[in-house]
Amino acid sequence: MKKLKGIICLITLGIFISSAYSCIGQSKTKLSKKPLVVFVTGDHEYSGEETLPIIAAELEKNYGMRTIVLKAAPDHNSEENIPGLDALKEADLAIFYLRWRRLPEDQVKYIDDYLNSGKPVMGFRTTTHAFNYPKGHPLERWNAFGEFALGAPPGWGKGGHTHYGHNSSTDVSIVPAQAKHPVLTGVTPNFHARSWLYRVLPDYPSKGSTWLMMGKSVNPDKAAIENPVAWTWKTAAGGKVFTTTLGHPEDFKEEGFQRLVINAIHWTVGKPVPKKWAGKMDINVPYRQ
DSSP states (O other): OOOHHHHHHHHHHHHHHHHHHHHHHHHHHEEEEOOOEEEEEEEEOOOHHHHHHHHHHHHHHHHHOEEEEEEEESSOOOOSSSGGGGGTTTOOEEEEHHHHHHOOHHHHHHHHHHTTTTTTEEEEHHHHHHEOOOOTTGGGGGHHHHHHSSSSOOOOOOOOGSSSTTTEEEEEEEGGGGGGGGGGGGGSSSEESSSEEETTTTOSSOOOEEEEEEEEESSSOOOOOOEEEEEEEETTTEEEEEEEEEOOOOOOOOHHHHHHHHHHHHHTTTTOSSSSSSOOOOOOOOOOO
């Protein structure tokens, strides 16, 4: 009888230990399911390394994500060094805000591997011309990053890529046919952006893109046409893409733009767009020029 009780006790203990390990495993699984969003910044002009950390903090606080923010070193004007790009190996989403970088080959390799993995990509404004290697450089093809990563023109001045003057601004509106797109959930149908409108038409956004928002230049310095300012696309490797040519620090003060960005992050990473908006963020970052 004692022997039988002992066996029962051992079985009970085994079940308890198994249950405990199961709980621990579930806890680890829950943690691992939090998407890791890696922000890669360095843009000279628009203070992306200051606006995007505020977005990152909001994702961690209110939207159940993990984030890493990488910055050009020693400061935003450093064109040849962004430490920590190996974080892209574990990223579920890479978000770029770059302008005319000349990173070394070993750092570019992490970006290349990420793009080839078919994971999602987001890009802001000057990321259409993220790199600026001299003619004949082994990495010169990366000057077309905007084209192969974002469905945008292949560098500044290419394909008619220009803007309508620093004294202009942009009226932004939702493309009516896309009003129910998840990325536009709760986004104000019309808002004003400080960004001067980028011209990407007629050849871009690339074939297969979905235009979400259009921009109309206000006080342009030349004859202006409406242009897409936000679109989705897919990379050659099948990665989901969200691109916006907006991104002036004053744009980040606009709640409609904030919500567009938070929605786009969820959509690209494969998470449902939040039904409940956590509220407007306090973003007050200066423009450098």
